[in-house]
Amino acid sequence: MPRIIKYIFYDILRTRFILFYTLFLLVSTMAMFQLDTDTGKVIMSLMNIVLMVIPLVSIVFTTIHFYNSYEFIELMLAQPVNRKVIYFSEYISTALSLCIAYIIGVGLPIILYGISPSSLTLLYIGLMLTLVFVSLAFLASVLTRDKAKAIGITLLFWFYFSLIYDGLLLWIVYSFSDYPLEKLTVGLVALNPIDLARIMMLLKLDISALMGYTGAFYQNFFGSFWGMTFSAGVLALWIILPLLIGARIFIKKDL
Amino acid sequence: MIDLNRVNKKFGKLQALDDVTLTFDAGKSYALVGPNGSGKTTLIKSILGMVIPSSGEIFVDKENIKNHWKYREKIGYMPQIGRYPENMRIGQLIDMMKNIRGNNRKTDEELVHAFNLTKILDKRMHALSGGTRQKVSAALAFLFHARIMILDEPTAGLDPVSVEILKEKILREKDEGKLFVISSHILSDLDDLSTHIVYLFEGKIQYHNTIANLKEETQEGRLGKAIAVYINQNSFQHTLQE
Amino acid sequence: MKTLFLFCFFLSLPSLLISNVLVVSPSGKIQSIKTGIQEAQPGDTIIVKAGTYKEGNIIIEKSIVIIGEGYPVLDGEHKYEIFTIHANDVTICGLKFIDTGTASMHDVAAIKVLDSRRVKIIANIFTNTFFGIYFSNSSYSWIEDNQLQANAKAEHEIGNGIHLWKCEHVTINKNQIEGHRDGIYFEFVTNSLITNNRSEKNLRYGLHFMFSHNDEYRNNFFVNNGAGVAVMYTKNVKMYGNTFEQNWGSASYGLLLKDISNSEVIDNQFIRNTIGIHMEGVSRTLLDKNNFYENGYAVRLQASCDDNTFTQNNFSSNTFDVVTNGTMVLNTINGNYWDKYQGYDLNKDGIGDVPFRPVNLYAMIVERIPSAVLLWRSFLVMLIDRAEKVIPVATPENLKDNSPTMKPYDRS
Numbered sequence: 001m002p003r004i005i006k007y008i009f010y011d012i013l014r015t016r017f018i019l020f021y022t023l024f025l026l027v028s029t030m031a032m033f034q035l036d037t038d039t040g041k042v043i044m045s046l047m048n049i050v051l052m053v054i055p056l057v058s059i060v061f062t063t064i065h066f067y068n069s070y071e072f073i074e075l076m077l078a079q080p081v082n083r084k085v086i087y088f089s090e091y092i093s094t095a096l097s098l099c100i101a102y103i104i105g106v107g108l109p110i111i112l113y114g115i116s117p118s119s120l121t122l123l124y125i126g127l128m129l130t131l132v133f134v135s136l137a138f139l140a141s142v143l144t145r146d147k148a149k150a151i152g153i154t155l156l157f158w159f160y161f162s163l164i165y166d167g168l169l170l171w172i173v174y175s176f177s178d179y180p181l182e183k184l185t186v187g188l189v190a191l192n193p194i195d196l197a198r199i200m201m202l203l204k205l206d207i208s209a210l211m212g213y214t215g216a217f218y219q220n221f222f223g224s225f226w227g228m229t230f231s232a233g234v235l236a237l238w239i240i241l242p243l244l245i246g247a248r249i250f251i252k253k254d255l
Numbered sequence: 256m257i258d259l260n261r262v263n264k265k266f267g268k269l270q271a272l273d274d275v276t277l278t279f280d281a282g283k284s285y286a287l288v289g290p291n292g293s294g295k296t297t298l299i300k301s302i303l304g305m306v307i308p309s310s311g312e313i314f315v316d317k318e319n320i321k322n323h324w325k326y327r328e329k330i331g332y333m334p335q336i337g338r339y340p341e342n343m344r345i346g347q348l349i350d351m352m353k354n355i356r357g358n359n360r361k362t363d364e365e366l367v368h369a370f371n372l373t374k375i376l377d378k379r380m381h382a383l384s385g386g387t388r389q390k391v392s393a394a395l396a397f398l399f400h401a402r403i404m405i406l407d408e409p410t411a412g413l414d415p416v417s418v419e420i421l422k423e424k425i426l427r428e429k430d431e432g433k434l435f436v437i438s439s440h441i442l443s444d445l446d447d448l449s450t451h452i453v454y455l456f457e458g459k460i461q462y463h464n465t466i467a468n469l470k471e472e473t474q475e476g477r478l479g480k481a482i483a484v485y486i487n488q489n490s491f492q493h494t495l496q497e
Numbered sequence: 498m499k500t501l502f503l504f505c506f507f508l509s510l511p512s513l514l515i516s517n518v519l520v521v522s523p524s525g526k527i528q529s530i531k532t533g534i535q536e537a538q539p540g541d542t543i544i545v546k547a548g549t550y551k552e553g554n555i556i557i558e559k560s561i562v563i564i565g566e567g568y569p570v571l572d573g574e575h576k577y578e579i580f581t582i583h584a585n586d587v588t589i590c591g592l593k594f595i596d597t598g599t600a601s602m603h604d605v606a607a608i609k610v611l612d613s614r615r616v617k618i619i620a621n622i623f624t625n626t627f628f629g630i631y632f633s634n635s636s637y638s639w640i641e642d643n644q645l646q647a648n649a650k651a652e653h654e655i656g657n658g659i660h661l662w663k664c665e666h667v668t669i670n671k672n673q674i675e676g677h678r679d680g681i682y683f684e685f686v687t688n689s690l691i692t693n694n695r696s697e698k699n700l701r702y703g704l705h706f707m708f709s710h711n712d713e714y715r716n717n718f719f720v721n722n723g724a725g726v727a728v729m730y731t732k733n734v735k736m737y738g739n740t741f742e743q744n745w746g747s748a749s750y751g752l753l754l755k756d757i758s759n760s761e762v763i764d765n766q767f768i769r770n771t772i773g774i775h776m777e778g779v780s781r782t783l784l785d786k787n788n789f790y791e792n793g794y795a796v797r798l799q800a801s802c803d804d805n806t807f808t809q810n811n812f813s814s815n816t817f818d819v820v821t822n823g824t825m826v827l828n829t830i831n832g833n834y835w836d837k838y839q840g841y842d843l844n845k846d847g848i849g850d851v852p853f854r855p856v857n858l859y860a861m862i863v864e865r866i867p868s869a870v871l872l873w874r875s876f877l878v879m880l881i882d883r884a885e886k887v888i889p890v891a892t893p894e895n896l897k898d899n900s901p902t903m904k905p906y907d908r909s
Contacts, residue, residue: 003354003355007340007351007355011342011343014342015342038814041814044874047874048874048879051876052876068341069340070338071338071339071340071341072339074305074334074338075338075340076355077303077304077305078303078305078327078330078332078334079355079356080325080326080328080356081324081327081355082324083304083324162875162876163877166872166875166876166877166878167877169871169872170862170869170872170877173866173868173869173871174862174866177865177866177868181868182868185868185871189871194875195871195872195875198874198875199871201874202873214867214868214870215867215870216747218870251322252307253307254300254305254306254307255300255305255306
């Protein structure tokens with residue numbers, strides 16, 4: 001496995017995209033810290049980047065990479081190599097390179113300009129979202145052989161989780177506003193990794209937004225030890241489930 | 256060495272392999288023939304585990320290959336269209352393959368030299384012509400002294416000189432007791448290389464015998480002609496039955 | 498300690514010149530305060546030496562001065578009200594009151610003043626008293642330099658720090674109140690002053706203020722109280738230079754204004770409160786030169802408010818600047834600084850050329866459907882707000898600042 005990971009890694013680095021991505025993150029994070037002295041505000045702006053850009057880049061890059069390594073995968077399949085090894089090597093290499101880009105691009109400035117609970121949470125959710133969307137991209141990639149179709153699916157995933165889902169959530173909350181919805185909404189939020197990450201971040205940033213009885217409920221829930229374990233666990237599920245479903249499909253897939 | 260037991264494969268509605276039962280024995284060379292889309296490549300890919308049969312079992316050395324991968328150590332495979340990581344250089348590719356097969360056994364680099372690949376080791380894969388690609392594929396297939404050689408259209412796109420080099424190599428290896436499964440359209444090539452013939456049509460095995468028998472049955476000296484005659488006879492029979 | 502004693506001493510010097518001084522001391526001739534009071538004539542001064550005095554309820558019905566030397570401790574033994582004063586011209590200075598009784602039916606206090614005038618409560622310490630200083634129907638009095646501290650856990654276990662009912666012309670200055678139900682409680686108190694006090698960590702309100710017209714409070718600190726400060730059912734109240742800070746919780750306000758009219762809120766700081774100012778039924782009130790910083794909602798303006806003016810305030814780093822529950826706008830908002838303002842100033846006069854709409858659509862949605870708070874800072878909400886800024890549909894069209902300033906007002 002390490003040998004295969006090495007070759008995939010080498011292949012990813014060759015495309016230089018990861019390098020540009022790292023630089024982009026580094027430059028924009030640095031610029032934000034330079035422009036604003038208030039660390040809280042910087043973290044807030046960074047949060048917007050993390051919630052929007054990270055999922056998009058992760059999912060699209062992974063899908064393109066997956067299709068670009070189809071030859072490699074085919075080549076490997078004729079060799080005495082386990083399919084699972086190929087699949088997970090692909091995952092580990094892609095996820096690792098994106099995570100390293102994120103750690104250098106966002107983590108380094110954060111460490112330079114001061115570590116705080118909120119910045120550490122930001123780092124954490126960024127990494128988690130990277131892993132989640134790499135997993136989703138793998139799922140989309142094994143579902144279809146057509147590259148364009150797969151990229152379409154991934155964009156749909158992204159669009160769904162960053163916009164459509166929230167719209168539906170708002171609509172549900174609006175339509176059933178006469179009922180006590182707190183518990184239901186907690187469940188609904190868990191169904192969207194971006195929302196979950198955002199709320200974990202909000203709890204560290206401006207809890208002032210979470211007010212009133214409802215706000216207090218959410219704060220008690222997500223702010224408690226169990227709530228945090230719940231959030232972290234659900235995010236982990238979001239990584240593991242698509243990855244494993246993808247693995248099952250990949251193992252049975254005709255190539 | 257390789258046993259297929261009632262292997263079926265469906266791609267959607269298309270029946271790519273229909274109840275294929277077949278045995279390939281060591282030391283023999285099988286020509287896999289049939290029109291385009293008759294299931295030759297599917298059969299090969301099934302043996303390699305790249306295509307998973309809908310039903311039926313495949314054994315390599317008496318071992319069911321389902322969910323196994325170690326058995327591929329015994330196989331050298333030359334694909335119909337060699338697809339390789341485009342950014343790699345030939346040398347890197349060969350090194351990587353050695354690295355991944357991971358055995359310290361001496362590799363067989365005869366073809367690498369014979370095809371003059373040593374001179375273009377630093378060429379990237381995307382810069383290669385179709386023929387050079389085929390050479391790389393062939394060289395890689397023979398690299399590990401595999402006892403089972405599966406060659407999918409080995410001579411397609413090769414220049415006559417290289418075809419001869421490859422043919423000689425195959426004949427020599429065959430004499431050493433290796434099993435060859437070769438699919439090709441170019442029947443004249445197969446004539447020299449094969450001892451047995453498997454004729455596939457619409458996923459079914461229509462004919463499986465030694466080439467000598469086929470020639471005797473059809474009274475034809477050349478394999479190409481013999482097959483043509485056989486096909487004609489059979490389709491004639493079909494019409495009669497109807 | 499010595500200076501305090503001298504201070505109290507000189508304070509009562511005029512009376513000392515024409516009257517007697519009695520000394521109460523655990524080892525002296527007069528050993529109890531009660532005896533001292535019994536023996537004193539109106540106008541006399543009693544000096545209480547350091548020591549602990551457990552005398553139950555002490556009733557003062559003479560105009561006398563009681564001065565503690567080295568903070569003698571008056572222990573209520575968790576049973577008694579300590580001083581009950583029912584006389585004019587009484588001064589209590591330099592005593593330490595601890596552990597009064599508690600009761601739910603009547604209000605037990607360390608010092609209770611009933612129907613009196615010109616009472617001075619100066620530089621005393623109150624520790625774990627139920628009510629600290631309790632004035633009922635009294636006037637022309639001073640409450641100054643006292644420290645009151647309690648550590649109750651629930652509202653019903655504790656009374657108010659400084660409690661005034663039906664008083665007038667009272668000055669409350671430089672007191673520190675901590676851990677009571679309400680720090681300072683005013684009901685039917687008129688023409689009075691609350692200045693330079695610090696009211697902190699009280700369970701309910703830092704200042705609770707009802708039916709108290711023509712009062713002024715100035716330069717006080719209200720920090721980290723359960724529900725902040727409430728000013729209700731009052732007219733002509735002036736609030737200058739106070740700081741409302743860290744009043745944080747699901748039902749917490751920096752300042753709650755309810756049914757207030759003809760009042761002024763000027764030069765105050767509202768920092769890190771869940772709601773900076775909540776206004777309900779407020780009329781003809783001026784909000785000028787205040788700073789709103791890092792509040793959840795800076796101003797929550799209910800539709801029942803009219804004719805109020807917001808001007809020269811700084812709004813920065815608040816989650817929401819203004820929310821309202823109606824569409825009618827009868828208030829004037831003009832010339833404030835908003836950090837969320839993104840307009841331009843072509844003629845460089847320091848005033849933005851396009852109006853600013855401080856009301857945010859998402860805030861209105863949350864106002865109606867609290868569960869929607871979960872979507873805060875999502876992409877969707879950002880889009881909705883952007884769209885709403887361009888074409889206002891749901892937010893009140895007229896609620897806008899026509900001349901927002903480009904730079905914050907400098908208040909340092």
